Amino acid sequence: MNSKTDSVYQKIYVMVSQIPKGKVSTYGRIAKLVDNCTPRMVGYAMAALPVGSDIPWQRVVNSQGKISVRAHGDPDELQRQFLISEGVVFRQTGKTDLSRFVWQGPKNLL
DNA sequence: CGGCTGACTCTGG
DNA sequence: TCCAGAGCCAGCC
Numbered sequence A: 001m002n003s004k005t006d007s008v009y010q011k012i013y014v015m016v017s018q019i020p021k022g023k024v025s026t027y028g029r030i031a032k033l034v035d036n037c038t039p040r041m042v043g044y045a046m047a048a049l050p051v052g053s054d055i056p057w058q059r060v061v062n063s064q065g066k067i068s069v070r071a072h073g074d075p076d077e078l079q080r081q082f083l084i085s086e087g088v089v090f091r092q093t094g095k096t097d098l099s100r101f102v103w104q105g106p107k108n109l110l
Numbered sequence B: 001c002g003g004c005t006g007a008c009t010c011t012g013g
Numbered sequence C: 001t002c003c004a005g006a007g008c009c010a011g012c013c
Helices: A008-017 A027-033 A039-047 A076-085
Strands: none
Touching: A008 A027, A008 A039, A027 A039
16 A cells, blocks of 8 residues: 555545445544544545545444534435445434444454 | 635533 | 534645
8 A cells, every 4th residue: 555645535535445334433433543644634534525436434423423414415314324224223312323333443354 | 835624522511 | 411612634725
């Protein structure tokens, strides 16, 4: 991986792409997986994604296990539908069970 | 080079 | 449990 040619955003996109179906991850967790990255950077990187991108941005939620509302792009309810169709269960509070669906990271694959 | 933008997290009340 | 404020940094004009 040429991290020198890849921007921080690109690293984030690659990391998000590693999230398996039926699992979710948080901005903060992705940030810890990516070197020199902060939770905001992850959010900003997602915000820069075009609609219908190859990146499973839908599997990224905030630390509360809830879907963050965005100004542009796909609506939050669409993101919720995507996760539900993947097997992720949402509580009536609008939050998902992170202790059950959160992606522990690539180390789990090693 | 300077200013604007933005899908967050943490802490305290 | 919910709400407000502060900290934070890469991209793109």
